[in-house]
Amino acid sequence: MTINRVLTMTATIKLSPIALALLASSSAMAQDASNNEKIETISVLGSKVSNRTATESTSPIDILDTEQLNKGGFTELGQSLQATAPSFNFSRTQVSDGSDLFRPATLRGLQPDQTLVLINGKRRHTQAIFGLSGTVGAGAAGTDMNSIPLMALKNVEILRDGAAARYGSDAIAGVINLSLNDSTGATSGFFQAGSTGEGDGDSYSFGLNRGFDLGNEGGYINLSLEYRDADGTNRAERDTGGSSSIEPGQLSDSVRWRQGNSDSEFISVFYNAALPIGDKELYSFAGFSNRTAFGNGFYRDFNRAERNVPQVYPDGFLPRIDNEAEDISFAIGVKGDINPDWNFDLSTVYGENQYDYSSSNTINSSYAAEYLSKNPNASDQEIADNAGPRGGYSGGFRFDQWTTNLDVNGIIEISGAEPIYLSIGAEYRKENYEIVPGEVASYACGLSNSDRSFPSVINPEVFADCGFQAYQGLRPDAANKADRSSHALYVEAETLLNEDWLVSAALRYEDVSNSNDDTIWKLATRYEVTDDFAIRAAASTGFRAPSLQQSGYTAFTTTLGSDGTLATSYTATAGSPFPAALGVDGLNLESSDNFNLGLAWDVSNDLSITLDFYQIKIYDRINLGSFIGVDSEALQGFPQANAALKETGAVQGNFFSNSLDSTTKGIDFIASYSMDLNGGELDITFAANKNETEIDHVNTPEGIPENIALDEQRRSFLTHGQPQERATLTFDYEQESWNALLRLNYFGETEVSYFAGKHIVIPNFLSPTNSWKPTSVVESAMLVDINMGYQLTEDVTLSAGIDNLFDVTPDELGEDEVLNFITNGAMRYPLRALPYGFDGMTYYAKIDFRF
Numbered sequence: 001m002t003i004n005r006v007l008t009m010t011a012t013i014k015l016s017p018i019a020l021a022l023l024a025s026s027s028a029m030a031q032d033a034s035n036n037e038k039i040e041t042i043s044v045l046g047s048k049v050s051n052r053t054a055t056e057s058t059s060p061i062d063i064l065d066t067e068q069l070n071k072g073g074f075t076e077l078g079q080s081l082q083a084t085a086p087s088f089n090f091s092r093t094q095v096s097d098g099s100d101l102f103r104p105a106t107l108r109g110l111q112p113d114q115t116l117v118l119i120n121g122k123r124r125h126t127q128a129i130f131g132l133s134g135t136v137g138a139g140a141a142g143t144d145m146n147s148i149p150l151m152a153l154k155n156v157e158i159l160r161d162g163a164a165a166r167y168g169s170d171a172i173a174g175v176i177n178l179s180l181n182d183s184t185g186a187t188s189g190f191f192q193a194g195s196t197g198e199g200d201g202d203s204y205s206f207g208l209n210r211g212f213d214l215g216n217e218g219g220y221i222n223l224s225l226e227y228r229d230a231d232g233t234n235r236a237e238r239d240t241g242g243s244s245s246i247e248p249g250q251l252s253d254s255v256r257w258r259q260g261n262s263d264s265e266f267i268s269v270f271y272n273a274a275l276p277i278g279d280k281e282l283y284s285f286a287g288f289s290n291r292t293a294f295g296n297g298f299y300r301d302f303n304r305a306e307r308n309v310p311q312v313y314p315d316g317f318l319p320r321i322d323n324e325a326e327d328i329s330f331a332i333g334v335k336g337d338i339n340p341d342w343n344f345d346l347s348t349v350y351g352e353n354q355y356d357y358s359s360s361n362t363i364n365s366s367y368a369a370e371y372l373s374k375n376p377n378a379s380d381q382e383i384a385d386n387a388g389p390r391g392g393y394s395g396g397f398r399f400d401q402w403t404t405n406l407d408v409n410g411i412i413e414i415s416g417a418e419p420i421y422l423s424i425g426a427e428y429r430k431e432n433y434e435i436v437p438g439e440v441a442s443y444a445c446g447l448s449n450s451d452r453s454f455p456s457v458i459n460p461e462v463f464a465d466c467g468f469q470a471y472q473g474l475r476p477d478a479a480n481k482a483d484r485s486s487h488a489l490y491v492e493a494e495t496l497l498n499e500d501w502l503v504s505a506a507l508r509y510e511d512v513s514n515s516n517d518d519t520i521w522k523l524a525t526r527y528e529v530t531d532d533f534a535i536r537a538a539a540s541t542g543f544r545a546p547s548l549q550q551s552g553y554t555a556f557t558t559t560l561g562s563d564g565t566l567a568t569s570y571t572a573t574a575g576s577p578f579p580a581a582l583g584v585d586g587l588n589l590e591s592s593d594n595f596n597l598g599l600a601w602d603v604s605n606d607l608s609i610t611l612d613f614y615q616i617k618i619y620d621r622i623n624l625g626s627f628i629g630v631d632s633e634a635l636q637g638f639p640q641a642n643a644a645l646k647e648t649g650a651v652q653g654n655f656f657s658n659s660l661d662s663t664t665k666g667i668d669f670i671a672s673y674s675m676d677l678n679g680g681e682l683d684i685t686f687a688a689n690k691n692e693t694e695i696d697h698v699n700t701p702e703g704i705p706e707n708i709a710l711d712e713q714r715r716s717f718l719t720h721g722q723p724q725e726r727a728t729l730t731f732d733y734e735q736e737s738w739n740a741l742l743r744l745n746y747f748g749e750t751e752v753s754y755f756a757g758k759h760i761v762i763p764n765f766l767s768p769t770n771s772w773k774p775t776s777v778v779e780s781a782m783l784v785d786i787n788m789g790y791q792l793t794e795d796v797t798l799s800a801g802i803d804n805l806f807d808v809t810p811d812e813l814g815e816d817e818v819l820n821f822i823t824n825g826a827m828r829y830p831l832r833a834l835p836y837g838f839d840g841m842t843y844y845a846k847i848d849f850r851f
Contacts, residue, residue, distance in 0.1 A: 058526045059159055063156075064158070065154070066154060066155060069081070072084075075192065077150055081105075083743065085158055092835070102129070103146065108614070108691055109693055111137055111621075113126065114544055114590075115175070116163070116170040117175075117178070120178075123167070123403045124178075125352065125399065127355065129355045135832060136832070144353065149207065151226040153179065153181060154179045157177040158174065159175040159177070161174055162174070164520055165507065166492060166522065168510055169543060169545040172616065182272055187851050188210075188848070189208040189849055189850075192204070196841065197807055197840050200231060201230060201231055201260075201261060201839060203844075205228040209222065214274075220273065222273070224271070225269050235809075235839070236257040236827060241826075243302050257318065257823060257826035259828060259838075261837075262323075268290075271285060271287075272285040278336075279337055281334065281335050283347075284330075284331060286329055288326075289327045290327075294320060294322055295322075297469065297471070309387050318361060319470030320359070321358075323356075329349070329352070330350050330351075332348060333345060334347075342411075344407065345406070346406050348403070349402070352400040356436075357395055359473075360391035362469045362470055364388050364442070366466045368383050369453065371386040371447070372455075383457060392468070397433075397434070397435055397436065397549075401429065403429045404427065405427045409423045421494045426487070427487065430483070430485045433481070434479075434480070435479050435553070438474050442472065472557060474555070486510060486513060489509050490507065510545075521541055522539070531602075533599070544590040554573040555571040556570055556650070569654075570652070574586050577647070597613045598610065598613070598668075606675055611669050616663070618661065621659070625708050625709045626711045627654045628653060628708055630646055630650070632652075660698050660699060660718075662694060665691065666689060666691030677733065680734050680738075681733070681734050682733045688726065688728075691724060726747060728744065739790075741787040745784075749777065749778065749780045750833040754776060762822075766821065767815070769815065773816050773818070778830050783805075783836055787801035795849060796847065797847070797848040798847055800845040801844060802842070802843045803844075806841070812829060
């Protein structure tokens, strides 16, 4: 069976009927096609005009069926996409609060919130949280790809081009459409078990899908259930932090730190349904998922006076963070013909994401400190009994989105000319965002919740930290609710100037209640030079509205001064008095200019090649700036801003702003070859992406240093936090009941400043080499995956495989690495900007069944 990945770039393609079926999206219809006919599959992406076929699209689109995504042992959608689509990145950040549960999913090296995700062609809601600093995608709330089970999908389409004029906000880097399964009459499912080469990370997953016919006119309902459970992995080593029985500097008896994937559990249910009613069709789809992950922070050494209470944790402790994400979505709509030339689609979609943090195996050391200050003769047992809770709720975030669309598509006949295919539409969207505070012990200074801390129980000259260790709870003064609405009108037209030349144009006006309005456009064309060779190009403008997670976010973080007074850091809500006094009245739209030039060449019936060059210029990109201190030199010329910051009680503050302009340039190359071999069929696919991002300009209020708006650490993540080179080479062979897959996955190098000499300043004389490595590097790597499958019966298939066959991991940290020093030698690998992780080899076995 031939599976072509970017068929929309090809003029004429010869495929089997099975491959044709794999290409159709859930909302598409296909005309009958034989092996020697042009594909007439209609893609959701690339055009709002429903009459346009996939192979005639003006934009590059990857179309990946679930059979392809499931070959490789990956149970998470994000990992599967990364292994098959080089322009898609799924970084594995470690020890960074919620990163244990969500991963930033990106296209073409941009931010997670600059890619729009659809389900069945309808806008998907984003997640409620984002990483704050020191991570890929920091400050950007993208779509949680792992909340969507593979079992519920039929195929995935990835539009690699700016599409805001067609789909609205967020579609700067491209669009990912997830088409839900619509099959009926059969039950299918799988069971998979796996582990790592180190013997940890045991995982089990189970999926079940069943479709039923509704009536006799083509109605259906398809139901999916998926469950996953995985033990954590740990690549940390014994440390030299010491304990009650081991002198600092000597190795611990056991591995006390954790560096690896968290223990996690996932369950989801989805449905996809349609019911013809006369000449109309009523459709609906919905999903629910719940995921938990048991993450951790840095180990708290036994003798850290500000952090530990030895009467409770005599040897120190590893604080844990319980992450829980719950996701709900529901869509309903009706579509049908208005007349033979025109049709409509009216839909409404609701989505909700909740994210909660709970802390465990932790402590608020100020509780014991306050008790001892009031009871100086207390015994160790009494101190332990009054040391407060060892965990509890630390806070959470809520986000929901309600989107309603009306689309009308039709044909305008013109005498003596090709018809114009026209799409007209309107959209209304309402969003809500909420920050939920944690329980008092998660953030308080002592049981009395004092405005100052107390001398620690270890050293009276050191003051105890306030709040839970690892994840200090969200304070009530950071609780916030925000909402906004937007409405849009859009039109798109396509026509053939002649039998070889397709042109299209799109225009969209959108007004976002808290960020002004914008009118954007897209022009695209595709020209068939010959029956086998086509050139296409697109130019467009785009925008991204600041998310509520950015414009509505506020936070207060408490640290301690040397005298025990509280030092509060404040992240200001957009438009509040502090940033407003600096001239930042709120967040404006990001805008973009996109250009794409590509070619598609059917070299032969068996070989096709596609090549795309692209440039994405983004203006007024939103970024969370560095902290500015009260009475600092930076605020000397801004007395009102200084006063506004003082009024919050904070000693320093930062805020989101439209702080930078950037240019991303890149190349996508894909070659697909099919051949008969020893009675079977071999498909070979090579896909590669190369891109680079440059910061063109930093926008900062006059008189404020540029590094306040964009510091060294954030700059490094934007420009080098994701691989600039990615490639996959896949050999997929089928012969009778056997199939085999060999995939080579190349990741380019990443290099960031976080957890390195440029981030944490430590005297050079403490380094064995008399200097600290300035950046943290994850070297380029080639990972090799293999999979073998055997069709035991017509309804049962057994498969097994190994991912990362040669156990490739990043280079281990050296003695001149800051991360190695501050973790007492416990951390073996870099923590951030990890495109392929550090678990090493994993293996699995799987049984697929159908009845």
